[in-house]
Structure formats: structure tokens, C-alpha cells
Amino acid sequence: MHILVMGAGVVGVTTAWYLRKAGHDVTVVDRQALAGVETSYANGGQISVSHAEPWANPSAPLKVLKWLARPDAPLLFKPRLDPYQWRWALAFLKECTTARSAHNIRQMVNLGTYSRSCLQAVRKDAGIEYDHLEKGILHFYTNPAEFEAALEPARIMRELGCDRQVIDRNRAVELEPALAPVRDRIAGGTYTPEDESGDARRFTQNLAARCAEAGVEFRYGTEVLGFDHARDRILGVNILKDGHHETLRADSYVLSLGSFSAILARKLGIFLNIYPAKGYSITVPVKDEAAAFKVSLTDDEYKLVFSRLGDRIRVAGTAELNGYSRELNPTRCRAIVRRSAEIMPDAARWDEAEFWTGLRPATPSNVPYIGKSHYGNLFLNTGHGTLGWTHSCGSAAAITDIICGRRPEVDFAFSGL
Template identity: 45%
Template sequence: MRILILGSGVVGTTAAYYLSKAGHEVTVLDRQPAAGMETSFANAGQVSPGYSSPWAGPGIPVKAVKWLLMHHRPLVVWPSLDPKLYFWLARMLANCTEAAYRRNKARMVRLAEFSRDALDELRKETGITYDERALGTLQLFRTQKQLDHVHTDTDVLDVHGVPYDLLDPAGCIRAEPALARVRGKFVGGLRLPGDETGDAHIFTQRLAEICARQGVTFRYGVTVDALRQDAGRITGVALSGGEVLTADAYVAAMGSYTPALLAPLGIRLPVYPVKGYSITLPIVDPDAAPRSTVMDETYKVAITRLGDRIRVGGTAELAGFDLTLREPRRATLAYSVGDLFPAGGDIEKASFWTGLRPMTPDGTPIVGATRFANLYTNTGHGTLGWTMACGSGRVLADIIGGRAPEIDTSDLSVARYAEAA
């Protein structure tokens, strides 16, 4: 089968790998000059099945107001006349119930755990390296109130058999020895030993090279204008230069830009771009830097060791498709890493980046078939594209190939929104 994949981020490239492995003739299209150049370029570096949680949950509306009033704000909302923003926010608020949170987290953990296992197999099959580490994630609580509410997450982890450790300050220091230098700034933590880290950009580019050796064609520097359709099927992809490409099946994996592509077909994807930021700084003292990932729960900032660098990622900014680099967001990231790992890296030499996370209101990506017989989606992963990429690509290859996926995918496609309505 000839398959066109639209988008060469970590999600699109992993889908290409699994579809090619299944024997299909795959072509990947992207407007960038290489793979993994947009949202996958400088994300937080986490492969975190245990930390896979929807943003919508009980108490979030109240917390959101508090976050908006903080000096170092985890959440920033810019005034907008865009009705899509308010429609998306309304759907997200509708998911802020205990029942919705448990349902959404359960399916996110299901896909993320499967994806972590798929990544492990891919690593063994290909020998790929990407500054990877398998030393777990430490969610660090600065206040007793944060620690007291941890059962909301651990109850779901118990149901799915995801291992975790609740740690006192001494336990946190054993997991991340550099925190001994700032003892007294935290009261405990939740450690997820099954989580991993790695550079998604390096992974995506190296996997694209592997895919190319398997016969996958990558066409960079091309802009997709529209999908053509007739009689319930996609008949081609129109490019900006006038060229039309045809295939037997099509995969829309363009992140935050996927909804605009599918809207003319009558497919309404509730995906909104949530802007995230990161800084990357060189390590100056390895013993004073994190061993793996530390999640600063107060500021919703992830601090991750990637080889000889520290990647610091966070902030949820609702600003549409604006990619302006805003200094207050940099200040928040610098404050978090400087407060917890003051001697680990050189903040003065940090690079600053922003990208658009394609978020769904319920936190779960939209992976699977559409009402068009040969059109599939692989988008809406939010902050978890790196975590869920391999699993999403693997189940999508099964769905397109007519095989039963290894996990339940009945609640992953866009159809779940029609059912909810």
C-alpha cells in the first residue's frame, strides 16, 4: 500500500517507521528542511508514561486562577477573539470532573506505557541513540498540600500497575543527589522509576535516516495546501506549487496545524496550540546537575539531563499560533532550574526556544480512522508527543494494515468526540 504521511515530527516519523516495517511504500511530507524541526525540536526530553495525565481535572479551574496570578506563571492566557480558543476551553472545563479525569488518565497511561515498551523494542532493533537515560522521573513537591493530593494520580497508577515510590526529602535526595544542596526547598516527591529521558530531536532525525534506508521517501520544503476528496475517500494532496500527490492511504500528523487541514473536509478536531518554552544550558558541574528528570510541581517545569546539557521546559501559554519568544517565560524556566540546581549549568549560555503543543480538551491524542475510508489522524499529543510517539505509530500501522492493535484503541480516534456530543 502507498501511504502519504503529512508531517515529519517525532509522531509522523515514528509512524513512517512502523508503516515501512509493515511493508508499505511510505512518503513523508514536511515544510521544514529536515525532520523534527518544530514541536519536536527542543521539548522537555521526557518519555514519561507514569506522568501521563490530562491537564483537565478536579480543581483545575481554581488552580488556573492561582497560576495566572503567580509571578512565575505556569499558565498564561492572552486576550483573543478566536472562537476556537473558547470552544476548546469550554470542552476542557467539561473534562474537569473526577470521573472524566480518571477515564482520560487511564487511556493516556495505557497508550503511554505501550509506547514506552515499543520504544524499547525499537531501540533494540535499530541500535539508535539519542542521549537516552532510563533513570525515572521525580515529581518534586515544594508544599505539603501538593504531597497530600498525590493520591489522585497514584490511585490510577495502582489500577494500571504502574510502579512508583512516594519519597520523603531524604528519598528525593537519594534519587537526585544534587538536591542535597537545596535541602529544605521541598517536602517530598513521587518517583516514577519506569520513565525515561532523551532528546526527541536527535531521535527523530536519526530515525528518519533509518527510515530512509528502509525505503521511506522524505520530501522536505513542501507545503500542503489541501486534501482532495471524492465519494468518501481522499484522492490526493495538493501542494503549494500546484503538484498533486496520490496514495492509497493518508496520515495527517501535522500537530497543531492538522485541524485547519481537515476542517474543509468537515472533520472538526478539537486541537488547540498550547505554546510551550524551553531553555537548554550546558552542564558545568555534573555532580550538581539532575541525573534524570525533576518535575518542579509548583511551576510545572521539567528539568531534564540530556547528555552534557540540561533541558528546562514548561509553561502553557494560550496565544494562538504566535511564536514570539517572551522573556518572562524564560525567567520562569531560569528561576526553577537555578533554584533547584544552582550550580549545575550555565544559565548565561542557555538557548531559548518555543513550540506549539497540539492539545486536546481531554488530554488524549487523536489516533486512528476518520469518516473518510483512507484518511487517518495521528495528532493531539500535547506535551506527550515524545512519550506516546512509538505507541501511536505502532497502533496506527496495525489499524491501516487491518490488524488488531495490541492495546485497546476504541477510544483514541476522533469518533469519541461525536459519541460524547
């Protein structure tokens, strides 16, 4: 079967890998000149099953209200005359109950645990390097209330098989000595030893090269405009490349265009409640090896993640719900640098930070769309929010099973099933 994958980010490329391994002919289309140069370009770098507490939780509405007037807030909602933004926001509020939050944690932990094992298999099978570290992820809290609020989600995750251990400040510094400068400010932490970190862009581009070697066709510089369709079938994808219009035809199609999936799906009458959450990151050179961390870190109060990528440090986080603009906000950039330097002043050359922003495809629940659509030969693998890197391999394995008529191995509420 010939399958066309729309999107060459980490989700699209892993999908192509699994589909090709299953014996299908695969074509990948993407408007960029290379794989992994939009949302996968400079993300937080964590394979974080432990980062499964959704943004929509019982404490979120009050926090969002408090943050409305703060331009450097971890989650910034900037109201627009956009019905899709408000529809997303109302659905977000409905997901903030205790019951819905627990349900969504289950979905994300199950998918994350499965995906992490899939990633390890892909890494071995493809033989690729991407500055990966297998030293776990340590969440630390400098606000006692935030630490207390994390205990129940951590308990739920442990029940679901995610070994998220609750630790005190001394154990946190023992695991990661780079936190010593703020030891007295740490209220507590959690540690998940099986979580990993790595460079998502390097992973995506190296895996794309392996895909191409295996026979996957990549059509870069190709913008998807719409579809030819009849009744319940997609007949082709209308594209624009080098100023020329063309229709690409295949037997089946996979939509993995991140935040832009929602815009394209609406042309088919499919509503995907995905809205772009603009995230920021900085990449800086290591200054002092002794002061730089090795264990990947999460600063939960400020919603920042820290990953070590060889001789570089990546700090990423915050979310801005403000449409599709990718313009850098200097205030939010400075806030990341300021907090990072405060936590680990000698770890990096913070004044040499390289700034980046990308649009993460967020659903109100943080649970992605994976599965069948209303069209018999159109499949969804999109809406992964901040966990696209974490969930990519598991999502790809699952959508391949669905396309092949098999039931996926992971317990997850698949779209259309």
C-alpha cells in the same frame, strides 16, 4: 499499499517507521527542511508514563483563574477573539470532573506504558542513539498541597500498572543528590523507575535516516495546502514546493501535523478539538558534574521538567494558550531560568541558556486522536499535547495496526473505532 504521512515530527517519523516495517510504500511530507525541527526540536526530553495526570482535573479551574493575571504562570490562558480557543476552553472545563480525569489518566497510562515498550524495541531494532537515560523520573513537590493532590492520581496510575512510588524528601535526595540544596523545601515526591529520558530531536532525525535507508521517501520543504476528495475518499493532497503547486496521490493518508492538523482537517469538514499550547524550554551546558542531576526530574508546582542530555541540561514546561504565535515571551523565559537556578544553582551555566518555544497540539482531555476519520482512507495520529515524545512509538504502532486492519494491542479509546 502507498501511504502518505503528513508531518515529519516525532509522531510522523515513527508512523513512517512502523508503516514501512509493515511492508508499505511510504512518503512523508513536511514544510521544514529536516525532520524534527518544530515541536520535536527542543522538548522536555522525557519518556514519561508517570506524567499522565491531565491538565484538566478538579483543581485546574481555580488555578487557571488565579494565574490569569500572572505573565509567568505555569498555564497561561490569554483570551482572544478566536471561537476555536473558546470552544477548546469550554471542553477543557467539562473534562475537569473527577470521573473524566480518572478516565483520561487511564487512557494516557495505557498508551504511555505500551509506547515506552515500543520505543525500547525501536531503539534496539534501528540501532540509534539519542542521549537516552534509563534512570527513571522523579516528581518533586515544594508545595505540600500540590504533593497531597498528587497522591490520588499516583494511586490510580499504580492500579493501571505504572509503578509511581510515593517517597519522602530523604528518599528523593538519595535518588538524586542534586536536589540536596532544596532538601528542606521538598514536601514529598514520587518516583517511576521505568521512565526514561532522551533527546527527541536526535531520535527523530536518526530514525528518519533509518527510514530513508529502508526506502521511505521524505519530501521536505513541502507545504500541505488541502485535499482533493470525493464522497468518503481522499483522492490526493495538494502541496506547494518551491513555488510550484502539485497534487500527491496515495492509497491512504495519515494526518500528523501537530497543532496544524486542526486547521487542515477543517477543510474536510472534520473538527479536531486541538489548540496550540505554546511551551518553552531552555538548553544549557553543564557547569558542575557533581551538582548536575542524572535522574530526570519534574517540578510539579511550576510544571517544569528537567532532562540530562549528555553534557547539556534541558528544562521545559509551562503552557500558553495564545494562538499560533511562536514569539518568545521574555518573562516566561526568565521564569524558567530563575526557578532552575533556584533548585540547582551550580548544576549549569544558567546565564548561557538557549531559549526555544514550540506549539504543542493540545486536546482538552490531553488524550490524542488516533484512528480512523470520516474518510475511509484518511487516518489520524495527532493531538498528543505535551506527551508526543512519550506516546509517539505506541501511537505509530497502533495506527499501523488500524491501517492494516488489525486491532491494536493497547487498551485505548481510538478515534473512529
